[in-house]
Amino acid sequence: MKDNFGRDISYLRISITDKCNLRCKYCMPEKGVSLVEHKDVMTIEEYIQVAKVFKNLGISKIRITGGEPLVKKGVVDLISGFKNIGIKEIAMTTNGILLGDMAKNLKEAGLTRVNISLDSLQEDKYRGITRGGELQKVLDGIESCKKYGITPVKLNTVVMKDVNIDEFRNFVDLTKEDDISVRFIELMPIGEAVRYKDRFVSNDELLSLYPELKPIDSMDISSPAKYYKLPKAKGNVGFINPMSCKFCGTCNRVRLTSKGQLLMCLHSNIHIELLKPLREGKDIGKIIKDAIYNKPEAHHLLEGEYNSTDMNEIGG
Numbered sequence: 001m002k003d004n005f006g007r008d009i010s011y012l013r014i015s016i017t018d019k020c021n022l023r024c025k026y027c028m029p030e031k032g033v034s035l036v037e038h039k040d041v042m043t044i045e046e047y048i049q050v051a052k053v054f055k056n057l058g059i060s061k062i063r064i065t066g067g068e069p070l071v072k073k074g075v076v077d078l079i080s081g082f083k084n085i086g087i088k089e090i091a092m093t094t095n096g097i098l099l100g101d102m103a104k105n106l107k108e109a110g111l112t113r114v115n116i117s118l119d120s121l122q123e124d125k126y127r128g129i130t131r132g133g134e135l136q137k138v139l140d141g142i143e144s145c146k147k148y149g150i151t152p153v154k155l156n157t158v159v160m161k162d163v164n165i166d167e168f169r170n171f172v173d174l175t176k177e178d179d180i181s182v183r184f185i186e187l188m189p190i191g192e193a194v195r196y197k198d199r200f201v202s203n204d205e206l207l208s209l210y211p212e213l214k215p216i217d218s219m220d221i222s223s224p225a226k227y228y229k230l231p232k233a234k235g236n237v238g239f240i241n242p243m244s245c246k247f248c249g250t251c252n253r254v255r256l257t258s259k260g261q262l263l264m265c266l267h268s269n270i271h272i273e274l275l276k277p278l279r280e281g282k283d284i285g286k287i288i289k290d291a292i293y294n295k296p297e298a299h300h301l302l303e304g305e306y307n308s309t310d311m312n313e314i315g316g
């Protein structure tokens with residue numbers, strides 16, 4: 001369905017848990033998340049029930065994210081559930097730690113695409129950024145995706161000053177021999193990351209570090225990424241600039257959290273409660289329609305309006 005500004009909303013991102021098996025410094029507090037009572041989070045059946053309503057309103061793509069979606073019990077059933085109600089594209093954003101063991105089942109259940117977050121190709125640095133993650137597990141996860149056909153794999157990388165900017169060219173070089181997409185996402189000042197604001201590197205600055213990268217046509221006009229390629233490379237490189245270049249005008253997405261809160265914009269503190277009305281048997285289709293119609297025109301990050309919620313709750 002269309003919102004008040006004529007944007008066609010067809011993409012739902014669901015954060016199915018705010019828990020995670022890593023503690024990336026810019027995303028999660030070291031102590032982890034505060035415990036939410038079991039009754040306050042959506043069940044697998046409720047996600048499917050809500051997804052059916054969204055599908056009838058024109059949602060054709062769902063991305064499952066988190067926290068870490070692969071730590072959520074029932075994630076494979078959730079994917080089968082989405083497939084059975086006719087969702088065409090079922091994607092996931094994951095840190096990849098558990099993919100090595102799960103890729104086969106995920107593929108069989110109906111997962112069509114995966115984005116794997118990876119901020120360093122060096123074991124020690126990866127462990128540092130993630131507060132304990134094992135790089136080899138992510139690399140095994142990437143191989144499993146290739147083996148079971150969850151392809152092409154996309155890597156998501158947040159580049160930060162004095163952290164991993166020295167690895168930028170190495171990440172780009174991964175695309176030379178491999179048909180993968182490496183996407184650089186500018187650090188957004190959300191939740192924990194507000195403390196890392198001075199580590200921000202703009203994508204323009206990154207591009208200047210690799211002048212051989214040439215722009216190519218975007219594969220998807222609603223994608224916030226601008227794509228580039230090295231000469232003769234098999235894969236490609238994407239840049240997502242939420243800070244330095246707004247893509248609000250073509251935004252086609254809304255978000256749902258594991259507590260059943262509907263967010264119209266990643267950067268807004270405003271949410272609409274869906275879980276309570278769903279459990280009370282109310283017409284959530286009407287609530288969703290009204291919320292979509294009133295989706296804000298644009299974010300105001302550069303004017304200093306930040307969302308105070310941590311990324312692991314909203315899902316990135």
Ligand code: SAM
Pocket residue numbers: 020026027065066067068069093094095115116117118156157158185186187188189190193311312315316
């Ligand atoms: N745990 C999964 C993962 O890491 O892919 C899914 C959730 S995570 C919140 C989704 C993405 O958000 C990751 O690629 C992560 O790097 C990114 N992210 C988290 N905090 C961010 C921030 N402040 N700015 C930009 N990207 C961020």
Ligand code: SF4
Pocket residue numbers: 020021022023024027028066067068095117311312
């Ligand atoms: Fe976990 Fe993903 Fe946040 Fe890292 S970025 S702490 S893996 S939710």
